[in-house]
Structures are given as structure tokens and as C-alpha cells.
Amino acid sequence: QKEVEQNSGPLSVPEGAIASLNCTYSDRVSQSFFWYRQYSGKSPELIMSIYSNGDKEDGRFTAQLNKASQYVSLLIRDSQPSDSATYLCAVPLFGNEKLTFGTGTRLTIIP
Amino acid sequence: GAGVSQSPSNKVTEKGKDVELRCDPISGHTALYWYRQSLGQGLEFLIYFQGNSAPDKSGLPSDRFSAERTGGSVSTLTIQRTQQEDSAVYLCASYLDRVDSDTQYFGPGTRLTVL
Numbered sequence: 001q002k003e004v005e006q007n008s009g010p011l012s013v014p015e016g017a018i019a020s021l022n023c024t025y026s027d028r029v030s031q032s033f034f035w036y037r038q039y040s041g042k043s044p045e046l047i048m049s050i051y052s053n054g055d056k057e058d059g060r061f062t063a064q065l066n067k068a069s070q071y072v073s074l075l076i077r078d079s080q081p082s083d084s085a086t087y088l089c090a091v092p093l094f095g096n097e098k099l100t101f102g103t104g105t106r107l108t109i110i111p
Numbered sequence: 112g113a114g115v116s117q118s119p120s121n122k123v124t125e126k127g128k129d130v131e132l133r134c135d136p137i138s139g140h141t142a143l144y145w146y147r148q149s150l151g152q153g154l155e156f157l158i159y160f161q162g163n164s165a166p167d168k169s170g171l172p173s174d175r176f177s178a179e180r181t182g183g184s185v186s187t188l189t190i191q192r193t194q195q196e197d198s199a200v201y202l203c204a205s206y207l208d209r210v211d212s213d214t215q216y217f218g219p220g221t222r223l224t225v226l
Contacts, residue, residue: 034214043202043217044154088153098144098167099215103153 003027004091006102015111019076023089023102026070033065033072034099036088044088048074079109113137115218117203123224124193132188132221136205143186144215145178149199157201160186193225 003026013019021035032051036044050056050063050072062075072091076083086106090099116135124130136143145157156170160180171177175193180186190197200222204215 043220045217046214049214090154096167097142097161098156098159098170100156101146101154 002102003093004089004100004102006087006089006105008103009106010108011105012108012110013079015079015081015109017079019079019083019107019109021074021076021087021089021105021107023072023074023091024070025072025089025091025093025100027091027093028067028070029095030067030070030091030093032092033063034090035061035063035072035074036090036101038086038088038104040085076107081109081111083107084109115203115205115216117201117218117221119221120219121222121224123226125226126195127192129189129191130193130223132190132201132223134186134188134203134205134218136184136186136203137216138184140205140207140216141183142206143180144204145186145188146202146204147199148202148220154202157188190223193223195225198223198225 005024035048037047038044048061048063050065053065053067056063060077064073086104088104089102093100118133143160146154148154158165158178159167162183163180175191178188200220202220203218206215
């Protein structure tokens with residue numbers, strides 16, 4: 001099992017629909033979780049961080065965390081073509097300072 | 112500057128040459144990371160600095176790779192005797208390393224091409 005696992009996609013979603021991105025991680029005691037967005041040819045930018053079980057909402061983005069299931073997800077409501085990018089899940093594992101990144105899910109929003 | 116900067120933005124070199132990549136973190140950020148991203152791949156951790164010391168250099172692929180940080184600020188990643196498999200985008204990230212601030216901010220990256 002990969003330490004941080006994401007479906008590589010591509011995931012295609014019609015404009016205006018909800019895009020759902022999923023991530024599982026291997027360390028039961030990880031405490032912080034991050035979603036980065038990376039446009040093609042650009043560097044990653046942080047869009048959401050979550051530390052507690054449940055939902056965290058920021059505009060059209062909602063992060064959902066379930067530590068018991070070792071699962072974190074990102075929902076994008078009212079998807080826009082500008083949301084088309086690769087979304088990277090990142091988790092500090094096993095007490096390490098460094099973030100371990102998933103391989104990313106490529107999302108395409110279809111106008 | 113307001114963000115993390117890296118130089119050069121692009122570097123083309125011949126196999127066997129040495130290259131040096133530079134990262135200027137956000138002012139005051141104590142922690143600095145180097146990652147590598149090959150085409151279509153995820154981020155591969157290389158090395159982490161806390162101040163000028165490197166508590167974790169476990170991701171450096173071989174002894175051809177080395178990095179240093181001076182003055183708690185600028186970091187350089189050196190690749191000696193470059194190989195074609197070293198071709199990738201090298202990304203630097205910094206963060207403040209405080210309890211209430213653990214967001215990593217990425218630089219624009221250096222695209223390295225080894226011919």
C-alpha cells in the first residue's frame with residue numbers, strides 16, 4: 001500500500017457539478033492533512049488544510065476528514081473550468097516533519 | 112520578496128556536468144524543503160532543513176546530490192555528474208514551523224534537463 005494514495009484519474013466532471021477527490025493514508029496517528037492544487041507547468045499551491053474529524057468549508061471547497069478510516073477528501077461545488085488541475089493530497093507521516101504527497105488526481109471540468 | 116524564489120527557472124546541461132540550484136525562502140521561514148517532480152509524477156521528497164541543519168536527508172537519491180543552507184536563509188541543491196534520469200522539476204518550499212502555521216509555500220521550481 002502506498003503511504004498516501006490517490007486515484008490518478010483523470011476525473012472528468014461537468015461544469016457546475018460537484019467534484020469529489022479522495023485520499024487515503026497509512027499512518028493512523030497523522031494529525032494534519034493538506035490539499036494542494038497544481039496547474040500544469042506550475043508549482044503546487046495550498047487550498048485547504050484540515051486537522052479535525054468532520055468537514056471544513058472554504059468557499060466552494062469542503063475538506064472532509066475521517067481519521068478512523070484514514071481517509072480525507074476534497075469536494076468542489078459548482079465546478080468551474082478554472083478548477084481543472086491536478087490535486088495533491090499531503091500528509092506528514094509517522095511523526096516526520098516532511099509532507100508525503102500522493103501522486104495527485106487530475107481533474108478536468110467540462111464546459 | 113513576498114514568496115519563495117528559485118533560480119534558474121530553466122537549466123539545460125550535458126550529462127556529466129555539475130549543476131547548482133538555488134532557493135530563496137520567504138523571509139523568516141525557518142524550515143525549507145527540496146522536492147523533485149518528474150513529468151506526470153507526484154512530488155518526491157529530497158531533503159529538509161531546519162535552520163542550517165538537515166535533520167532529514169533521506170530522500171537524496173544518491174551521493175551525487177547534496178544541499179546546504181546558510182544563514183538560515185538561502186539554500187543550494189548541487190547535483191554532480193548529472194545523469195539523464197536527473198531531469199525533472201526541482202521545487203523548493205518553506206514554512207514558518209510554528210504550532211499555528213505549518214503551511215508550506217512552494218517556489219516556481221527549476222526545470223532541469225540533462226541531455
